[in-house]
Amino acid sequence: MIDAIREFFRDRLQVQKNSDSTEDAARLAAAALLFEAAMSDYDLGEEERTTIQQLVREQFDLDDADASALATLAQQRVRESVGLHGFTSLINQHWSEKDRLNLVEQMWRVVYADGRLDDHELHLMRKIQRLLHIPQNDFVSAKLRHKPT
Helix, strand or coil: CCCHHHHHHHHHHHHCCCCCCCHHHHHHHHHHHHHHHHHHCCCHHHHHHHHHHHHHHHHHHHHHHHHHHHHHHHHHHHHCCCCHHHHHHHHHHHHHHHHHHHHHHHHHHHHHCCCCCHHHHHHHHHHHHHHHHHHHHHHHHHHHHHCCC
16 A cells, blocks of 8 residues: 555655655545545535545645546545544644644535535544544534535
C-alpha cells in the first residue's frame, strides 16, 4: 500500500524525494475517510462524489486530474481496508487537532451532501470522533454547521 501511495505522489504530483512519505500517506488516509463517510449509508451518490473531489482538490491544492486520481486511489483503499484504525492512527500521528477537526468538518460536508443524515452515517461519524480524539463540543458544532436547513 505504501508503495502505491509513493508512486501516486511521485508520478502524479512530482513530490520531491526528500518529502515525508508518511504525510502523503496521511493525505491518502484523509481522502479515504471522506469516502468512508460517503459510503457508510451504502449509497455513494454523485453529490457525495463531487463533494469529495472538490474537498480533496481544495485541501491539498491539486488540479482536477490529480484530485480525481487521489480520490480514485482513496476509494480503492477503502474497498481494501478492514477497518478505520489504519487510516485514523496515521492521521493522529501526523496531524494536529486543528487539522483533524478540519477533516471532521469535511466529512460532515460529505455526509450532508445528499441532504440527509442516515443512522449508519451518524454511527460512523461518532466512531471517527472517538478515533480522531475530537472533543464532543467541536464535533457537535461541526455537525450543526453543515446540517442542511
